[in-house]
Amino acid sequence: MTIQLESLSLDDAQRVITAAREKAGEIESPSNVAVVDIGGNLVSHIRMDDAWVGSVDISINKAFTARAFDIATKGPLGQRSARRTVLGIQGSNQGRVMIFAGGIPLRHDGHVVGAVGVSGGSGEQDQAVAEAAVAAF
Amino acid sequence: MTIQLESLSLDDAQRVITAAREKAGEIESPSNVAVVDIGGNLVSHIRMDDAWVGSVDISINKAFTARAFDIATKGPLGQRSARRTVLGIQGSNQGRVMIFAGGIPLRHDGHVVGAVGVSGGSGEQDQAVAEAAVAAF
Amino acid sequence: MTIQLESLSLDDAQRVITAAREKAGEIESPSNVAVVDIGGNLVSHIRMDDAWVGSVDISINKAFTARAFDIATKGPLGQRSARRTVLGIQGSNQGRVMIFAGGIPLRHDGHVVGAVGVSGGSGEQDQAVAEAAVAAF
Amino acid sequence: MTIQLESLSLDDAQRVITAAREKAGEIESPSNVAVVDIGGNLVSHIRMDDAWVGSVDISINKAFTARAFDIATKGPLGQRSARRTVLGIQGSNQGRVMIFAGGIPLRHDGHVVGAVGVSGGSGEQDQAVAEAAVAAF
Numbered sequence: 200m201t202i203q204l205e206s207l208s209l210d211d212a213q214r215v216i217t218a219a220r221e222k223a224g225e226i227e228s229p230s231n232v233a234v235v236d237i238g239g240n241l242v243s244h245i246r247m248d249d250a251w252v253g254s255v256d257i258s259i260n261k262a263f264t265a266r267a268f269d270i271a272t273k274g275p276l277g278q279r280s281a282r283r284t285v286l287g288i289q290g291s292n293q294g295r296v297m298i299f300a301g302g303i304p305l306r307h308d309g310h311v312v313g314a315v316g317v318s319g320g321s322g323e324q325d326q327a328v329a330e331a332a333v334a335a336f
Numbered sequence: 337m338t339i340q341l342e343s344l345s346l347d348d349a350q351r352v353i354t355a356a357r358e359k360a361g362e363i364e365s366p367s368n369v370a371v372v373d374i375g376g377n378l379v380s381h382i383r384m385d386d387a388w389v390g391s392v393d394i395s396i397n398k399a400f401t402a403r404a405f406d407i408a409t410k411g412p413l414g415q416r417s418a419r420r421t422v423l424g425i426q427g428s429n430q431g432r433v434m435i436f437a438g439g440i441p442l443r444h445d446g447h448v449v450g451a452v453g454v455s456g457g458s459g460e461q462d463q464a465v466a467e468a469a470v471a472a473f
Numbered sequence: 474m475t476i477q478l479e480s481l482s483l484d485d486a487q488r489v490i491t492a493a494r495e496k497a498g499e500i501e502s503p504s505n506v507a508v509v510d511i512g513g514n515l516v517s518h519i520r521m522d523d524a525w526v527g528s529v530d531i532s533i534n535k536a537f538t539a540r541a542f543d544i545a546t547k548g549p550l551g552q553r554s555a556r557r558t559v560l561g562i563q564g565s566n567q568g569r570v571m572i573f574a575g576g577i578p579l580r581h582d583g584h585v586v587g588a589v590g591v592s593g594g595s596g597e598q599d600q601a602v603a604e605a606a607v608a609a610f
Numbered sequence: 611m612t613i614q615l616e617s618l619s620l621d622d623a624q625r626v627i628t629a630a631r632e633k634a635g636e637i638e639s640p641s642n643v644a645v646v647d648i649g650g651n652l653v654s655h656i657r658m659d660d661a662w663v664g665s666v667d668i669s670i671n672k673a674f675t676a677r678a679f680d681i682a683t684k685g686p687l688g689q690r691s692a693r694r695t696v697l698g699i700q701g702s703n704q705g706r707v708m709i710f711a712g713g714i715p716l717r718h719d720g721h722v723v724g725a726v727g728v729s730g731g732s733g734e735q736d737q738a739v740a741e742a743a744v745a746a747f
Binding site: 345346349350375377378379380381382383384385389392 | 482483486487512514515516517518519520521522526529
């Protein structure tokens, strides 16, 4: 009756983070990068030199959000909030829900096993770094 | 391998605060003024007589925000939030992110060494007081 | 029917803080010093160079506690907590109640008008700095 | 007038974390390991496979505490709390102060530049992992 889950390991998280760091260096967008597991709990985090202190929290919470709702933080959540179908959702979960670009679920064989969150530059930059992270997974 | 940083001293903070207080008196906008260091941590704060109690927190958090993202709280952050590129960012960092006028980074030789935050009047008044503070630095 | 209150001014707070800073320098105990008014709300704060970052919060909350209960944080509160007559009181007020030395009410004509809180060294050092602050009031 | 500070880099933090992970593997104590910089802000974190989810927060806060008070969380803080000279200090700083083994400041040329925090096993295990981390710095 129990449920079988699949989650990412620390090695997976570090591989994802290494790819994100490389991409962030390439596009010169010093970033915070966080990875959470199937439970939405932090597995690993880095703040690159010169990255914003205020983005520690945002990167972790973008990853949390992407796993908490199995959805990219870019687009769907923000758009629904703007269209008022989930108006104010960012106030739920003790303010941990982030509704702008940079958080993406990590999937294995089609199902979510964790998520990555990036914060450091513009939405486009954060998204590019997060996509590089996903590609490495 | 370690990084050399520069931060402001208590004397710096007090000079900044004295200038802010003078400006606030001049434009009759009783204010809270706070200064944080390179780590975003509080160095000094004043609440002028008749200034709002609710602005203690706001002044400290405007200073925190200006350092946490190396950006003035006026304009960029608020505008981006309105344009939805960082929609809801004010809910991050445990609600410490302020996205209206009054917080400005303090720079020395071009790099940020701390920040000042002012809360007490209209956005224009807070900004004027914060700018007087920056000018004294 | 209304109540007449007396509270300290920003000038009072700064005089108190200047005396505390001088004493702290004298005994070589870099300190955070905070002053709250009759409402228990922050009027002014300083963190001396080299003082602990973790003591920002403690200094403000020692001052809050001293005014919140019109009592020195040294002795009575800690002793009562130890004797279990106010067991766990430090968990009240969202964790803002400090029950060790360094917080003292500020009185004028015998009634409390605010309080000072000091954090930076041993209990004896914090108490000495707080007493110098009180003496200057 | 500004102050020259030294802080650790992400490379420093990752070297420290790698050593901690190796030691934790060796003594079979799956751990969370966190490193903060001179400002007490998170630089990097890992949660090893099978390490406690509840220790994410504890590892980060042990590191914060070790920097916030420039002190090992083992011994001094816990002992003083037990001796009642800082009774209840763990309630300060929004509950972020940890007063048991596993947090140690990281020093360069004698001055603190950050801190490491470990949570995962017994106090002895956490301390052993943290000490291995310090040795690698």
